[in-house]
Amino acid sequence: MSGAFRIPSAGRLSQAKTARFSFDGQSYAGIEGDTLASALLANGVHLVGRSFKYHRPRGILSAGAEEPNALVEIKRDAARKTPNVRATVQELYDGLAAQSQNRWPSLSFDVGAVNDMASPFFSAGFYYKTFMWPKAAWKSLYEPKIRAAAGLGVSPDQPDPDHYSSRYAHCDVLVLGGGAAGIAAALAAAETGVRVILADEQAEFGGSLRFESGARIDGQDGFAWAQGAVAKLAAMDNVRVLSRTTAFGYYAQNFVGLVERVSDHLKAPGHELPRERLWQVRAKRVVLASGAIERHMVFADNDRPGIMLAGAARTYLNHYGVAVGKNVGVYTANDSAYAAAIDLKKAGVNVAAIVDLRDNPTGPVIDEARALGIEVNFGRAVIRAGGKLRVSSMTVQPKNGGGERTIPVDAILMSAGWTPSVHLFSQSRGKVAFNDETKRFVPGIYAQDCVSVGACNGTDGLSASLDEAYAAGAKAAKDAGAKTARGMKPKVDASESWSRGMLGAAPGAGSDTTVKAFVDFQNDVTAKDIRQAVHEGMRSIEHVKRFTTNGMATDQGKTSNMHGLAIAAETLGKPIPEVGLTTFRAPYTPVTFGAIVSHARGPLFDPTRRTAIHPWAEAQGAVFEDVGQWKRAWYFPKAGEDMHAAVDRECVAVRKTAGLFDASTLGKIEVVGPDAAKFMELLYTNPWEKLEPGRCRYGIMLREDGFIYDDGVVGRLAPDRFHVTTTTGGAPRVMNHMEDYLQTEFPHLNVWLTSITEQWAVIAVQGPKSRDIIAPLVEGIDMSDEALPHMSVREGKICGVPTRLFRMSFTGERGFEVNVPADYGQAVWEALWAEGQKHGAAAYGTEAMHVLRAEKGYIIVGQDTDGTVTPNDAGLDWAVGKKKADFVGIRGMARPDLVAKGRKQLVGLKTKDPKVVLEEGAQIVEDPKQAIPMKMIGHVTSSYWSQNCGRSIALALVAGGRGRMGDTLYVPMPNGVIEVEVTGMVFFDETGGRLNG
Amino acid sequence: MLLIRCPYCEEERPELEFRNAGEAHIARSANIAGESDDDFEKFFFIRSNPKGIIHERWRHMHGCARFFNAVRDTVTDKFIMTYKAGEPKPSKLPEISNEVVAK
Numbered sequence A: 001m002s003g004a005f006r007i008p009s010a011g012r013l014s015q016a017k018t019a020r021f022s023f024d025g026q027s028y029a030g031i032e033g034d035t036l037a038s039a040l041l042a043n044g045v046h047l048v049g050r051s052f053k054y055h056r057p058r059g060i061l062s063a064g065a066e067e068p069n070a071l072v073e074i075k076r077d078a079a080r081k082t083p084n085v086r087a088t089v090q091e092l093y094d095g096l097a098a099q100s101q102n103r104w105p106s107l108s109f110d111v112g113a114v115n116d117m118a119s120p121f122f123s124a125g126f127y128y129k130t131f132m133w134p135k136a137a138w139k140s141l142y143e144p145k146i147r148a149a150a151g152l153g154v155s156p157d158q159p160d161p162d163h164y165s166s167r168y169a170h171c172d173v174l175v176l177g178g179g180a181a182g183i184a185a186a187l188a189a190a191e192t193g194v195r196v197i198l199a200d201e202q203a204e205f206g207g208s209l210r211f212e213s214g215a216r217i218d219g220q221d222g223f224a225w226a227q228g229a230v231a232k233l234a235a236m237d238n239v240r241v242l243s244r245t246t247a248f249g250y251y252a253q254n255f256v257g258l259v260e261r262v263s264d265h266l267k268a269p270g271h272e273l274p275r276e277r278l279w280q281v282r283a284k285r286v287v288l289a290s291g292a293i294e295r296h297m298v299f300a301d302n303d304r305p306g307i308m309l310a311g312a313a314r315t316y317l318n319h320y321g322v323a324v325g326k327n328v329g330v331y332t333a334n335d336s337a338y339a340a341a342i343d344l345k346k347a348g349v350n351v352a353a354i355v356d357l358r359d360n361p362t363g364p365v366i367d368e369a370r371a372l373g374i375e376v377n378f379g380r381a382v383i384r385a386g387g388k389l390r391v392s393s394m395t396v397q398p399k400n401g402g403g404e405r406t407i408p409v410d411a412i413l414m415s416a417g418w419t420p421s422v423h424l425f426s427q428s429r430g431k432v433a434f435n436d437e438t439k440r441f442v443p444g445i446y447a448q449d450c451v452s453v454g455a456c457n458g459t460d461g462l463s464a465s466l467d468e469a470y471a472a473g474a475k476a477a478k479d480a481g482a483k484t485a486r487g488m489k490p491k492v493d494a495s496e497s498w499s500r501g502m503l504g505a506a507p508g509a510g511s512d513t514t515v516k517a518f519v520d521f522q523n524d525v526t527a528k529d530i531r532q533a534v535h536e537g538m539r540s541i542e543h544v545k546r547f548t549t550n551g552m553a554t555d556q557g558k559t560s561n562m563h564g565l566a567i568a569a570e571t572l573g574k575p576i577p578e579v580g581l582t583t584f585r586a587p588y589t590p591v592t593f594g595a596i597v598s599h600a601r602g603p604l605f606d607p608t609r610r611t612a613i614h615p616w617a618e619a620q621g622a623v624f625e626d627v628g629q630w631k632r633a634w635y636f637p638k639a640g641e642d643m644h645a646a647v648d649r650e651c652v653a654v655r656k657t658a659g660l661f662d663a664s665t666l667g668k669i670e671v672v673g674p675d676a677a678k679f680m681e682l683l684y685t686n687p688w689e690k691l692e693p694g695r696c697r698y699g700i701m702l703r704e705d706g707f708i709y710d711d712g713v714v715g716r717l718a719p720d721r722f723h724v725t726t727t728t729g730g731a732p733r734v735m736n737h738m739e740d741y742l743q744t745e746f747p748h749l750n751v752w753l754t755s756i757t758e759q760w761a762v763i764a765v766q767g768p769k770s771r772d773i774i775a776p777l778v779e780g781i782d783m784s785d786e787a788l789p790h791m792s793v794r795e796g797k798i799c800g801v802p803t804r805l806f807r808m809s810f811t812g813e814r815g816f817e818v819n820v821p822a823d824y825g826q827a828v829w830e831a832l833w834a835e836g837q838k839h840g841a842a843a844y845g846t847e848a849m850h851v852l853r854a855e856k857g858y859i860i861v862g863q864d865t866d867g868t869v870t871p872n873d874a875g876l877d878w879a880v881g882k883k884k885a886d887f888v889g890i891r892g893m894a895r896p897d898l899v900a901k902g903r904k905q906l907v908g909l910k911t912k913d914p915k916v917v918l919e920e921g922a923q924i925v926e927d928p929k930q931a932i933p934m935k936m937i938g939h940v941t942s943s944y945w946s947q948n949c950g951r952s953i954a955l956a957l958v959a960g961g962r963g964r965m966g967d968t969l970y971v972p973m974p975n976g977v978i979e980v981e982v983t984g985m986v987f988f989d990e991t992g993g994r995l996n997g
Numbered sequence B: 001m002l003l004i005r006c007p008y009c010e011e012e013r014p015e016l017e018f019r020n021a022g023e024a025h026i027a028r029s030a031n032i033a034g035e036s037d038d039d040f041e042k043f044f045f046i047r048s049n050p051k052g053i054i055h056e057r058w059r060h061m062h063g064c065a066r067f068f069n070a071v072r073d074t075v076t077d078k079f080i081m082t083y084k085a086g087e088p089k090p091s092k093l094p095e096i097s098n099e100v101v102a103k
């Protein structure tokens, strides 16, 4: 037996298998095909959660994605804990373990429920009013307490072990919603042969046919017809059918995001299956068939467990074979609840009474209810519900006042009418229109190539919906390019039809301030809160929403928005359209981070770039650092060395003998063509026309604003060929900058740009012994100082492979940069390493490289400059061609502020205590005794311990810095003030003699 | 995600392949070094930032890598047309309604 409330003759699961599950540790039996909600109800369990703010006991309101109350935690194992799962959506599997949330110590006795008694303190806007002062209490007191006391589930505390997948898809017609209308539209489109995707959020297609027992299509029960039609669609080559798939976002140009729940319903999902799959679909046409959502009635204590939407109760009966009570009451303002009462009555459930707010409604369902002997009361309201952990009664009163009568019930089925689901339409930027007659917002003005059909379009009745949908599906296919149309429109033999209803508070919502008549269950917003918001001056519905938080919970107000709007409009004395509807935003239902992130996590988050020499460095035990996407060898510790010791040793070795450094990550761009030199003149501050082939020059690139953008050594290989190097991080943007000017400002220049960063591995060999190390391996290049002076380049061979051999130095030592095709990078490195070993050379990493260049005052763009530094500020005026008529940045550089006195200039700093190493980014002041906030005149840009200098060294940007040589300045730090002396930027070998040493 | 038509590839491709490059039809003076502060300010800092039709530059970064111009409506985000770099500002725009009336 799968629950005392299971009715064997009802529902569609009767042949299915038993599934055991637990809720709050208690074991129950359900049936495969159940949702957690239907299985709990089958066992008579209505109390499933505590509310957000007041901790009121809550039950199951709905049978679908709109559920605001029945949020539970599903736990598969320690890492697979999913909070805030809607029990109405979670499919049951054998072994499912669920926990209630937001209660302590237990669901039936929750200490937090004192919030319910203290509710005057928690009324609308309480966040804004109550916790204003003191500010510090927010951090220490209010926020943690509010978070602990009011809230949803608890986030998992371990990394998500599941995997997710992601797919792009294209189709001609995308049909969102697989109820009768969606299926009909998909059939019409598919029959023309165009590519169709049909998606529905439920496990099974059919939408409201799940509960509409009166629907018959093509001679079959409606739900059976839906299954047959979908099976037919699924078998067609041009159709993709996606169940358990929610369209959560409708973006520009018919780009729609869907999430397919692949394995959350399985007992033991295999690791070959993703948990969820993100579909990013681009459709020529979209058919929206998202249906309608039933509204509840707003009356006192309408949140007691056992009170639910009538359509939901009907779904539980007709689809899952579950009676939601033994003695149910019905409270309605439209016909559809009668159908629920009739179905339950026929299934043997006692229907205590139908309370209808309307005065004298007529129609077949009313007649049928009477004929079945159900008591029907018109013009009456349920003014309050009795019971606490479960509803026990409903108190009925004529709607204009009069005698009260209390009727014992164990469930109340309510219906205030149906709200068209215009969420996706609204997300598509379509504008809704208010139909005053039916009191509904329906699609009005479309912004994209889509069309709404069926209940979401405000179309009433199965027959009219199917006609509309079939025609729309055929037209969408035609608009998407279909040539032929054949096939048969489904024929509706019998259907149900109901519309209208009411919006806003019913008489039982009271004007009394102690009455809790809920509008928004998930955020605990009552009718009184909305009235209060208006009384306190909120006029726009957007303000009312934010002040009360109505519709701002994870259900996004699917059941509450229209009621909230109507109450605000009534209080304001304005018609509903004038108060306006709040904007619907993606996602329609919550989407997991996993689905969005998909494979882009861990090592796949971002590409990792490794140089050709990386494996060698790894084998040597190098410690790597991330520089952009690159992994760069940071330092090469020997046994027992810490970073400090390793870097000191590497720095000393370079100046004493030689060092090898992997400089492959340097950006490299080849600038080629008859106008290459002209182009270089325009893109760099330096003059290039007269640079002899075979020579190099340090180039500075500016932006048009006159600030330094990049720098690097450029070699001229031939009159029409430059080998340009850029900073490691700058390569892509420098290339973009060059292309931009070449394509759009200087298109008359005959030049080609090619990124060659990854084509050449670069091995820097620096130090007094560098030539001795390289020379034995080089062929065809005269290595003498006369033939290959500092800042020159030659092409030849090394180890038998082609090389572009640069004589250049970023250390101040005699130095070379050996460029070889990347495939030979490691082999050449190993050969150079073997030679180097004969001379006592060391491999050095990026940290030593930084120290060595700082000892020489060579800047690093992006570290010593920050996008507001001119060549003059950096002391690089010598690199700006004075006779040039034009280059990018020439005018920007001359702006008044950029030539004004007192600009920050790059200088060196020496701490008075040579052992103290400044912190990079530390601020510099003139007078450490001044009051806080002090006037800051600059900051430290680079700072290191220099073993070669035997002291700390630093570079800094200081206002008027070059005029302060020898001055004492101060760096205030938390542990005291550090005294520094302003110096030149060169700390080692000021004359530069070692370049030829 | 927008679809953008590259006038060089003559194809609509997803936005991911493109990169915006700011307002179009802002000419860099051939004698930029001799420009007054006011003229340089207009050229470098002042942008129209319209609510409605904007002419802007895009680059088909992960495609043909060409820069081109586009006319876009900043309210609806819709691209009205694209054209090659160097071509003049179109004098007449194709009729594209921002609103598709209910079908």
Ligand SMILES: [Zn+2]
Pocket: B006, B007, B008, B009, B010, B060, B063, B064, B065, B066
């Ligand atoms: Zn292109």
